[in-house]
Amino acid sequence: MLQTIMPSALLRGTMLDQFARNVDRLVEAAVGPVLTSAPAAWPALNVWRDGDEIFVEAEIPGFRLEDIEIMASGDSLTLRGRRESAVPEGATPLRVERSITQFERTVQLPVEIDPDAVEARLTDGVLRVTLPLAESARPKRVQIQSVGTGGRKVLSGGDKKK
Amino acid sequence: MTNTEGTVVRRRDGDVEQHEAHNKTSDVTFRPPLDLYDFEDRYEAVFDVPGTTTDDIDVTVHDGVLTVEARVAPRYPGNITPMLGEFGVGDFRRQVRLGEDIDTESITAEYRDGVLMLTLPKRAERRPRKVEVRGG
Numbered sequence: 001m002l003q004t005i006m007p008s009a010l011l012r013g014t015m016l017d018q019f020a021r022n023v024d025r026l027v028e029a030a031v032g033p034v035l036t037s038a039p040a041a042w043p044a045l046n047v048w049r050d051g052d053e054i055f056v057e058a059e060i061p062g063f064r065l066e067d068i069e070i071m072a073s074g075d076s077l078t079l080r081g082r083r084e085s086a087v088p089e090g091a092t093p094l095r096v097e098r099s100i101t102q103f104e105r106t107v108q109l110p111v112e113i114d115p116d117a118v119e120a121r122l123t124d125g126v127l128r129v130t131l132p133l134a135e136s137a138r139p140k141r142v143q144i145q146s147v148g149t150g151g152r153k154v155l156s157g158g159d160k161k162k
Numbered sequence: 163m164t165n166t167e168g169t170v171v172r173r174r175d176g177d178v179e180q181h182e183a184h185n186k187t188s189d190v191t192f193r194p195p196l197d198l199y200d201f202e203d204r205y206e207a208v209f210d211v212p213g214t215t216t217d218d219i220d221v222t223v224h225d226g227v228l229t230v231e232a233r234v235a236p237r238y239p240g241n242i243t244p245m246l247g248e249f250g251v252g253d254f255r256r257q258v259r260l261g262e263d264i265d266t267e268s269i270t271a272e273y274r275d276g277v278l279m280l281t282l283p284k285r286a287e288r289r290p291r292k293v294e295v296r297g298g
Contacts, residue, residue, distance in 0.1 A: 041248075044248035044249035045246055045248050045249075046238070046244055046246060046247055046248060046249060047244060047245040047246035047247075048238065048239075048242045048243070048244040048245055048246075049242070049245060050239060050242055054245075057237070059210075059212040059213065059249065059276070060212070060276075061210040061211070061212040061275060061276030061277045062210065062275055062276065062277045063275065064275055087197075087199070088199055088201075088206065090201060090202070091199035091200060091201050091206065092199065092200040092201075093197070093198070093199055093200075094198040094199065094200050094205075095196060095197060095198040096197050096198075097195035097196050097197060098195045098196070098197045098208060098210055107246070110245060123213075124212055124213055124214065124215065124273075124275070124276045125210070125211075125212030125213065125275050125276015125277065126212050126213045126237070126276065
């Protein structure tokens with residue numbers, strides 16, 4: 001039930017990616033930051049950061065692993081999917097609310113990620129993509145050095161034993 | 163077949179949903195999208211209920227009303243503020259009134275890829291039968 005897309009299956013950004021980014025920039029110029037979402041975009045996305053990883057989650061019921069393609073570049077993620085028409089042969093549709101058979105969505109990431117380390121899982125129609133931050137984007141511990149006279153007083157010469 | 167509606171609350175994509183008190187694992191209940199197909203010998207009802215498991219889905223028929231309920235476990239760490247939050251995660255519930263031509267004893271269900279598919283066979287005696295006309 002749990003399937004993993006290995007990083008090797010993920011391709012680096014392409015021209016299409018670049019195109020999507022340009023579109024995002026236009027959108028951004030017109031309506032504000034892209035991360036505030038477009039109303040009709042499908043699938044809906046939840047994006048959050050936990051420690052040194054960004055998570056992107058989407059509900060794409062009815063799409064199988066082989067139906068989807070995920071592209072990651074340094075600062076964007078594109079999800080694509082295509083499946084057969086949902087309407088079975090020989091049937092009269094009485095109600096069709098699950099009509100989406102293909103999608104493409106690009107999300108601009110607020111920090112640099114490592115495209116080679118991206119992983120994705122599709123579990124019961126829920127797609128979760130894990131994007132580790134690029135080394136350059138990770139918080140660094142700063143070494144503190146004490147300088148001058150404010151440091152610890154060094155005791156010397158005490159308790160010497162004969 | 164028609165929908166049986168309870169109290170209506172707002173849902174993630176602006177659609178309305180049905181909301182009733184029942185055993186829940188989360189605060190919000192969503193009304194899953196439905197496809198309904200009519201075949202010669204059966205109906206097929208297909209619900210999008212991602213993120214649940216076979217054990218967490220209940221399908222019941224009572225007084226001619228089919229009820230689909232699916233419990234969905236929370237998936238997010240509680241102390242995280244999302245950078246982008248476009249959908250909520252919660253249980254699913256939807257009701258459909260069944261026609262009298264359905265054999266409710268023979269309904270079968272299958273869950274795969276986040277999709278629940280119900281097969282609702284039509285009663286044999288209610289199915290239109292082709293009558294052969296013989297020449298004399």
